[in-house]
Amino acid sequence: MLIIGEKLSIIAKRVREAILHRDRSPIQEIAVSQWRAGAGMIDANIGPADEGGEALMEWMVTTIQEAVPLPVCLDTTNAGAVEAGLKVHDNTWGRPMINSTSNDPERFPMLELAARYNALIIGLTVGRGGLPADAEERCALAAEIMGRAMECGVPLEDLYLDPLVLQIATSQDHARHVLNAVKMFQELNEPAMKTVVGLSNISNGCPKQIRPVLNRHYFTLLMHEGLAAAIADPHEVAETVKTLDVLQGRIVYAHSYLEM
Amino acid sequence: MAFTEPKEAFPGSIYDVTFGTERTVTFGGEHGLAFHGFEGAAPHLPVIAFEVQDSLPDDWPEAVHDVYAGVSGDPAVWARFCQDELKAQAIALRLLSTHPDREDRPAADAAKTVADVLDAVSVPIIILGSNHVEKDAEVLVAAAEAAKGRKCIIGKAQEKNYRTITAAAMANDHLLIALSELDINLCKQLNILITQMGYARERIIIDPMCSALGYGLDYTWSVMERIRLAALAQNDAVMQQPMLADVGMYAWKTKEAQAPEAELPRWGSLKQRGIAWEAITAGSMLLTGAELLIMRHPEAVASLQQFIGELSAADER
Numbered sequence: 413m414l415i416i417g418e419k420l421s422i423i424a425k426r427v428r429e430a431i432l433h434r435d436r437s438p439i440q441e442i443a444v445s446q447w448r449a450g451a452g453m454i455d456a457n458i459g460p461a462d463e464g465g466e467a468l469m470e471w472m473v474t475t476i477q478e479a480v481p482l483p484v485c486l487d488t489t490n491a492g493a494v495e496a497g498l499k500v501h502d503n504t505w506g507r508p509m510i511n512s513t514s515n516d517p518e519r520f521p522m523l524e525l526a527a528r529y530n531a532l533i534i535g536l537t538v539g540r541g542g543l544p545a546d547a548e549e550r551c552a553l554a555a556e557i558m559g560r561a562m563e564c565g566v567p568l569e570d571l572y573l574d575p576l577v578l579q580i581a582t583s584q585d586h587a588r589h590v591l592n593a594v595k596m597f598q599e600l601n602e603p604a605m606k607t608v609v610g611l612s613n614i615s616n617g618c619p620k621q622i623r624p625v626l627n628r629h630y631f632t633l634l635m636h637e638g639l640a641a642a643i644a645d646p647h648e649v650a651e652t653v654k655t656l657d658v659l660q661g662r663i664v665y666a667h668s669y670l671e672m
Numbered sequence: 673m674a675f676t677e678p679k680e681a682f683p684g685s686i687y688d689v690t691f692g693t694e695r696t697v698t699f700g701g702e703h704g705l706a707f708h709g710f711e712g713a714a715p716h717l718p719v720i721a722f723e724v725q726d727s728l729p730d731d732w733p734e735a736v737h738d739v740y741a742g743v744s745g746d747p748a749v750w751a752r753f754c755q756d757e758l759k760a761q762a763i764a765l766r767l768l769s770t771h772p773d774r775e776d777r778p779a780a781d782a783a784k785t786v787a788d789v790l791d792a793v794s795v796p797i798i799i800l801g802s803n804h805v806e807k808d809a810e811v812l813v814a815a816a817e818a819a820k821g822r823k824c825i826i827g828k829a830q831e832k833n834y835r836t837i838t839a840a841a842m843a844n845d846h847l848l849i850a851l852s853e854l855d856i857n858l859c860k861q862l863n864i865l866i867t868q869m870g871y872a873r874e875r876i877i878i879d880p881m882c883s884a885l886g887y888g889l890d891y892t893w894s895v896m897e898r899i900r901l902a903a904l905a906q907n908d909a910v911m912q913q914p915m916l917a918d919v920g921m922y923a924w925k926t927k928e929a930q931a932p933e934a935e936l937p938r939w940g941s942l943k944q945r946g947i948a949w950e951a952i953t954a955g956s957m958l959l960t961g962a963e964l965l966i967m968r969h970p971e972a973v974a975s976l977q978q979f980i981g982e983l984s985a986a987d988e989r
Contacts, residue, residue: 664856664902664908667861
């Protein structure tokens with residue numbers, strides 16, 4: 413299970429202010445803390461970043477990789493900013509990931525960048541026509557994205573399909589649709605397609621104290637369906653990952669398994 | 673269409689361990705299953721240590737007892753005989769006399785024995801207690817201090833005494849055997865506990881507990897195989913140590929190695945039976961992944977060396 417640490421998001425006040433003042437230490441502190449908690453990659457969410465996105469993504473990638481030996485997930489709709497991040501990314505610690513392409517033509521250039529820079533890429537199963545209604549619609553969108561990835565020369569092993577987790581408080585049925593989609597996506601290719609979710613979206617808008625409960629339980633179900641990666645808070649899901657590794661037989665049990 | 677050999681590549685590998693100072697021996701380091709050199713590199717051959725005791729081997733069957741007649745009264749002489757005459761790669765000194773049910777000799781005596789043996793030989797040494805949980809915690813601390821600077825392997829640390837023995841190994845720069853009794857989960861737990869004390873995981877040797885052919889060998893085999901697969905296939909960093917098989921003491925205790933010919937004439941030569949029992953037990957342990965063996969009879973050792981030679985030559989095809 414690849415955990416992509418979600419905490420470096422411009423939506424968070426501390427991160428936004430650090431970005432505004434180009435203050436490296438909060439960014440690096442958050443990155444280190446996520447790495448220690450088990451993140452295998454750090455998401456750098458700089459939002460749409462219409463102005464100065466290139467310089468900002470460059471700064472984020474170098475600031476993060478100065479502090480942790482991990483690859484970065486470049487999270488923005490600005491393709492120029494993604495390219496700037498890819499250019500400075502240190503692949504010693506693993507290949508970068510682009511977050512994301514979709515079935516919206518505006519996001520097609522992201523696939524070309526993935527091909528050109530040998531990057532991993534998330535394929536979000538949405539298009540121009542609004543949100544997918546169920547797992548089947550998500551699969552249809554996934555097939556479109558897979559076809560385009562192959563045309564662009566992105567190997568399907570490098571594509572992570574994202575079924576788009578929606579808020580439980582407003583779209584309860586989609587919790588089940590996404591679970592089904594995670595299972596069905598894997599059957600779209602041999603070897604199985606990889607899947608990823610933005611986990612905490614499930615509890616977005618819910619009271620603060622129940623958010624971790626929803627996140628962890630939903631994550632358990634997703635892992636059971638074969639989820640390959642999650643953009644999540646590693647502190648919140650580390651125990652779940654380790655416990656499921658034991659329960660599903662991927663690692664030998666020992667009384668101190670949680671301390672490993 | 674040409675036939676392509678199916679080959680398995682594993683994400684994990686085994687730590688290599690070097691012990692001794694004047695002369696050193698290295699084992700472990702594999703990237704695949706035992707004698708599957710065609711799938712993953714196996715840089716070192718398994719190592720066989722000759723067992724030496726600090727008390728007379730009166731309970732050893734004649735066939736193996738007789739080999740050491742004239743030297744077994746003095747562990748230093750015995751060890752030297754193994755090194756010089758039997759060309760031992762390593763010596764395993766078992767401080768059996770310290771056991772409360774044997775002679776209950778004090779830790780200071782054991783330390784003296786260790787110093788004498790270390791003076792007498794240059795091959796690397798494994799220092800073993802008497803397998804008494806409380807007494808070993810005293811004896812091995814004294815022994816580890818007496819052997820400081822010689823980079824020995826000491827053991828065996830168990831769940832109930834690992835703290836003292838690990839601290840002694842750490843303070844005196846020795847390697848450590850971690851013993852768990854045919855329990856893969858406890859084996860992993862013990863490794864975690866030992867490393868949580870600050871002891872490097874690359875300096876542990878796993879003893880999953882040996883057993884002789886016909887007396888639970890299949891249990892040992894299966895636990896060792898699962899440990900090795902966890903190390904290689906699951907890339908479990910706390911299970912990637914080389915493994916020890918303490919063969920001699922189990923093989924020579926069996927009925928097959930002891931029952932007189934007069935009683936069981938159909939079983940054939942008693943001497944050959946004992947040697948065969950030790951060799952077959954040891955050979956099985958090698959196949960399931962053991963890299964360090966402790967053995968008693970030179971003829972059993974010789975046949976194992978031949979076995980290792982043939983299997984590793986086949987690797988190089």
